[in-house]
Amino acid sequence: MADANPSAVARPPHAYPMAKPGYGKKSAPAQSPRTATDFAHLPPREAQIAAFVDRLPEGAAMDAKSLAAQLPAYGQAACRTALRRLSEAGHLRRVKEHLKGDDGAYHWVTRTYFSRTARDDAWWTAVLAGEVPEPPSGPAPRSRAYAALAAAGRTDPRMTLSHTDCVALEPLAAAWLERGASESHVVRELTAGLPSQVHHAAALARRRLIDKLPPERAPEPPSLTPLRLVECTVCAAPGRPEALPGGLCRDCRGEPQRPASAALTPEEVHARAAILRAINREPERPYGTPVELPAPVGFTLETEKLKEFRH
Secondary structure, three states, rough: OHHHOOOOOOHHHHHHHHOOOEEEEEOOOOOOOOOOOOOOOOOHHHHHHHHHHHHHOOEEOOOOOHHHHOOOOOHHHHHHHHHHHHHHOOOOOEEEEEOOOOOOEEEEEEEEEEOOOOOOOHHHHHHHHHOOOOOOOOOHHHHHHHHHHHHHHHHHHHHHOOOOHHHHHHHHHHHHHHHHOOOHHHHHHOOOOOOOOOOOOOHHHHHHHHOOOOOOOOOOOOOOOEEEEEOOOOOOOOOOOHOOOHHOOOOHHHHOOOOOOOOOOOOHHHHHHHHHHHHHHHOOOOOOOOOEEOOOOEEEHHHHHHHHHHO
């Protein structure tokens, strides 16, 4: 069968067709670096298709028909089943997003979020709600401010700063970045118009960072998280993330439907019919006069309320 054929995925993803603008593949955040064993836990067919999808560019079409057109060994049904299993394994979710287009109007677009790293339902729910996932463990990268200070010496050797100098000056450079300056802007201000000899690069850098600090910029309006609805990977039925575990709806998970409410017993039917007959036979009475209803019902209704039943 084609499932075990490693040459099934032969077409390079760079030639893959793209979806409409705003649609298609969207890489999930906080993924682990790509390795040769990313999809070793999956069956051969799903692993091959997942490896192919992982290398597709952002916005590539990811429906079963588009995949089947590019993967000669697999038909649409096989690709559809593979997408379902990738969803169940935590590698993808189909999502409808309410986004603002270039024309200023809002539109619903369907995107397929793909994660090379398998994630559970709680992680997907948090990401789709706009929460930032925990960064992967490892040494913290140097800040942009530190990088700008270190780059000054590479731009002009007269402004070479040591590691200790960069750490000490980092808060001053960070203030520039917070006010909208770029790293190249910081480097340019530190290296422009230097004297022929610089005897203390750190002192000169401190003086320039303080004296040339840009003005504060107006605060930007807070960014809004787009409205999102998760779709069933198989049938595209929309729902809340918690209602689609594994990215699948109840029907596509094969769960039985909830039983319908129990029907009325014959005794209850007769009792309700007796109440309605009594209401229809009762003549008009002055407001507030109680009306006796037949057993087994032991309560009264006021005349004005009976009028509501008649009409």
